[in-house]
Amino acid sequence: MGTLLKYGIMFVALVLVQVLIFNQVHLGGYINPFIYILFIMLLPVYTPRYLLLFAGFFLGLAIDVFSNTLGMHAAATVFIAYIRPFVIRSISNREEDRHEFPGLKQNSFSWFLYYAIIMVFSHHIIFFYLEFFTFTHFLTTLLRVVLSSLFSVFIIVLSQFLIFRE
């Protein structure tokens, strides 16, 4: 019950922070950070996969409803929820690397950084190409993906130092 409440609060807080603050960030017209995927990233490692996928879907849908991008965030978050176990397995090369929680506090800095980069980049590449749905702006979109990913990773790592310490 305690964990359910904790993750419930985290869900609501991240959706609100995303739609009220980070959706209003328009740096140079290219950078649009999506930090709400931190929710998918921080679920315990042994979360059942169906729960992970449903959490991804509903998280994406919640963001979609607020930002009028029906289905786009949902598609991207379901994808990263699906690949998450593979990502964690592939970057934890030693058995003692594996921890129950994939946060920064429980793992080494470089592990978390790799994890954040892979998850954020996968999410952003799907979202931005789905959004523009044309390859005529291929390079512009790629630039948006790279710049936004850098910014999102920065915010996500920073948030680990500031808020999710306990």
Place this chain on the structure above:
Amino acid sequence: MRSLFRYLLRNYAFVLFILLETLALAMVFNYNSFQRAKYLNSANFLSGNVFSMYNSVAGYFGLQRDNRELAEENARLRMLLENQGYTVPVNDSLDLAVQQGDSLIRFTTAQVINNSVNSAFNYITLNKGSKHGIRPDQGIISAKGIVGVVGQVSESYAMGLSVLNRRWSISAKLKNNGYYGSLMWPGTDYRFARLSEIPLHVDIAPGDTVITSGYSSVFPEGILVGTISDFTRPDGENYYSINVLLSVDFKSLSHVEVVEIMDKQEINELENIMER
């Protein structure tokens, strides 16, 4: 058969992944039919309330600029009235009806509670809805020029497509010679839109004013759109490619007016008869 079930059970995560992903993509590509299911956009009760609560706090930070813009517009309108020799009627209602030509136009003020500029399809959310008389396909303008068109309406909120949305285009014309074309946002810079279908024999210059043509029954004629910033003559084409600097700063939208053209239904019915 049994081995198929066993296989599916073992790989249930993959099957579930495909199902959810298909559902999400179906939403993306059937956008328009899902939009009619009106609870999945920012005009619904929950998101409308969240944005409106947020705006009631964040709105204070822009008050100084808002006041200045409103005062400037007041001065401009008063000047227009005085020069036309009207006497200013005393009216404390916010809904103003203006007789323009022979179609009656009604303006309803609204506040922008959510807005975006950096997506490929940008939307604005307004704090007025069907109970204030707002309906889909009404135009949205601000003191500085056109802003967008109403898309979805709930009881007390409305979601509109801003000019910065590639899903629609605006019928616009050049103010000094009346040639008209269609204005569309190419999806890159929030300050510029592209005006096409202006033939090459027309004389244009940077700085020329672009206004609405009034052919679409969304906007009345003569609302400011922007000014020409630069143009090229593409090889092998008969039309200019014109970049228009939009007069509205979409990063700082706060107060807008929703335009209702009273004869709209009659005009649309007439046009439908002609098309048949």
